[in-house]
Amino acid sequence: MNLDVNRIKQDFPVLQRVINGKSLVYLDSANTSQKPDSVISAMGDYYNNSNANVHRGSYQLANEATAILESARDKVAGFINANNRQEVIFVKNATEAINLVSNTWGRVNLNQGDVIVLTELEHHANIVPWHMLAKEKEIEIRWVKVGDDGHLDLSNFDTLIDGAKLLSFAAMSNVLGTFTPVKEMSERAHTAGAKVLIDASQYTPHSQTDVQELGADFLTFTGHKLLGPMGIGVLWGKEEILDAMPPFLGGGEMILNVTKEGFSTNDLPWKFEAGTPMVAEAAGLGAAIDYLNEIGMDKVRSHEISLMDYALTKLQNDFGDSITIYGPKDATERGGVLSFSFEGAHPHDIAQILDEDNICIRAGHHCAKPLMQVLGVGATSRASAYLYNDESDIDVLAEGLRKVRDIFNPN
Amino acid sequence: MNLDVNRIKQDFPVLQRVINGKSLVYLDSANTSQKPDSVISAMGDYYNNSNANVHRGSYQLANEATAILESARDKVAGFINANNRQEVIFVKNATEAINLVSNTWGRVNLNQGDVIVLTELEHHANIVPWHMLAKEKEIEIRWVKVGDDGHLDLSNFDTLIDGAKLLSFAAMSNVLGTFTPVKEMSERAHTAGAKVLIDASQYTPHSQTDVQELGADFLTFTGHKLLGPMGIGVLWGKEEILDAMPPFLGGGEMILNVTKEGFSTNDLPWKFEAGTPMVAEAAGLGAAIDYLNEIGMDKVRSHEISLMDYALTKLQNDFGDSITIYGPKDATERGGVLSFSFEGAHPHDIAQILDEDNICIRAGHHCAKPLMQVLGVGATSRASAYLYNDESDIDVLAEGLRKVRDIFNPN
Amino acid sequence: MAALDDLYKEIILDHYRSPRNQGELDHPAHRCEGFNPLCGDEVIVYVALNDGKIDDIKIGGQGCSISQASASMMTEIVKGKSIEEAELVIHAFKEMMDIYETELSGNKKIESTVSDIDLGDLEALQGVVKYPVRIKCATLAWNTLTQSIDEVTNTSL
């Protein structure tokens, strides 16, 4: 039932890396995940054997490249249980996916005085595009608050969502680890007549994702946090909504006809994929999904729960009041992300000292400055785990934190 | 002085591929180029050793990843002779680069009744974004005509450019191969008070590119035609113009500060690079530039001239009036792109028959439908060569065309 | 060249060189355009419907041998047929083609109820199935005819 983490670690070349005699303890997967061999070679294989431009050629390489791209789309559609493959749009990252929606659906459907609802735990990728639109269109942004327990405070949600055109929020916080009540919020938003965008950038790597079950209108995520390559992200949207949207970027692939007078758009999904797509990255993302499916997302999730359980207990036991861990205290309510403050030491210093032992964590605002303000800090330290981490990694982390204490609080 | 093409071919793994007992004759580089080993392994090495998110971490992997990304930027800046590295923006492809300009500079600077000038030989990537803007802003698009000789007809250029705000055009046609008089047109446009965008997607792979010499305000190109990976493109712009532009996509990396009330933008180049960038692709593009620099762009160009010279002569000799070759007849006036019609056989059929012998050419409108209308055809066949092609490839192509004739004109 | 011979059968080349029912029909015949964005093929289907019957049909546009021959053969087989009969033929032809299109475009495969329809000359196009990208060429005119019929029957309702 449990993951064989030792075997899994072998699949990840970078985890074999030794720096200054110390092996790598990678605890920054919420930032970007490492890639298994199968993902790296899927990309290499593509360039070594089948590289060609897609949808355009009538020779074998071009057909192979097209099949590689489109079969990756099928894998993504299956992975998130999309109704059909046309609903899966490849973009360069989750950030582009959200900007695509704000620039097309948003520009057409939101007008002066309209309301959209975000939450205080959003990543900048799900804030800044709406700020830009808000400024252009003079729309109002309302914010769902984050409570002291690290959960969204839904007590006034019906008031917030009342009259709103869109609810856009993260299914899992990249700082607190909190899983938000996606299904409930989607339903209540729909009842109020709002559309729903789910930023699943942190969610897809950690949990079985079912767009139909979650009840969203749009869902976005990014390949590089999901064992896949950088340079590829996904926008999923309901077919009838995508169909009604104007195009985003204009150029090759997304057209049916172009004259000097105008153009007409291609069918979904290509309507939103202007220019030469990232075929190698799609191959890599497809291989990442294969890898995760092979293991099973349920196992990834249960491994994570037990690992987070261990980490929460261990760090509290070892450091007591010196450590403040943010977010829900129950491992079942959170993904593999653990943000904390450590008395007397700034996150940047902590990360630097840990780096001396080849322990990789992230220090900073995690692209969630509004949330930092809520937490009343400028930055936090964040250790984030994935299927290739085990309890020994947490032990090394605790070891490293003792060194931090020795430097900053040596009494 | 000449290129050692046999040795170069060895550097490209895909060129070793044999299908149905026949080796690959790749003549579709204007569509996408093949990648040398060094490019493919630069990407693999990145994932095997240094993968991490950039600009965010304080551990060694993150520093390495940042250095890889930023040193690729330095290489690009050097390759196009940019004044400084801040002027080099990484995007996903040339299409995004042009859309970035139309969405930011265009939206701010173009208003109802304003005029922009394009040419009839543009790729859809340099047409559709302007159609979209023209519709939104009610601006006028004027077209520089293409003459019978495959060159731009500049006889009425001063009238066209008079009062225009922007001239946007390709430095080399992806259909005709024509090099356009970039420097002259830029100067005349500047004199008329227009800004100049150069779509150098086809130009950078074939010719030494010097943004200062060319005199543009913006220049765009795409990695995958330049021996680099898919999923990365470049927008270069003059610093003071980029500085004055509003941001394009909103999210991480491109901000200095975000609050619930608004945001402020980061410095160049990051202001225009929202979200996690494509680090592996940047590594690959950097390696591609190294490879080309090692060989020397002047040699690439002179090899191409002699190869095109050979091809033009050979095809005319072998097929006489049955073949119509588009574009300038003088190899020094064109890049390695050869579009043609072949009597009685449709391009798609030609490509299919050539594929049987593992010869890869492209058939279609080449994302240049307005140009197809000018040429009076629905599609052309296009063979395009690069530094790994030699005369034997042209001979095999001619051989293949004889088979086409046997099927379609067997008398 | 065995596969190529299978693709470029003499009858296909004949229809390509001498397309049947080429040209235009005047109003009130229905006009419908189809594009293949991949290769630039373009077809214009004109249909004159009368009492639910395809009285006349003409084809304009340009394209490769497969798309032109397929369009030409299509006009021959549907001309004079009732809409219902024509739809059965369309259905049967797509079934012959759809095997691969399913894979590439994810469309649900049409249910197989029409396998007994005689496609005549059109059987020559079976060789196309081995060339997945060409299926779009072979079906372009057919999809445009379908769209045309849809448009006419919807407006006349």
Place this chain on the structure above:
Amino acid sequence: MAALDDLYKEIILDHYRSPRNQGELDHPAHRCEGFNPLCGDEVIVYVALNDGKIDDIKIGGQGCSISQASASMMTEIVKGKSIEEAELVIHAFKEMMDIYETELSGNKKIESTVSDIDLGDLEALQGVVKYPVRIKCATLAWNTLTQSIDEVTNTSL
């Protein structure tokens, strides 16, 4: 831990734990904010200028030990200095730091004309140079002070 000891010298930790000149200055003192978008460090520099002299200076905001200690030491060394003297110090400090910043950000290296200035306690920050990403921490307050001086001298012109 040798490199770490070099980074976290006692004097740096001392300035971090007990920052000098912390707080705010009221109008008409000049207020200027600086951000390090990487790690979220934030510094607010208040300067009271009089007759071209830095009469008083205070620091607000929050950040890591390096940015806080650097800001604290900066206030000590520039307080009471003329703008010209302060600029020389800024120059000298950046020169000590800039070796790596050049590589990462492509800025032209400042010309070396100030190497004879005594930086005192600030020399303790030399260890930062081995940690390229931390250079931005060390220079944050300094860049903000530069900006502040620019803003004041430009508006008073």
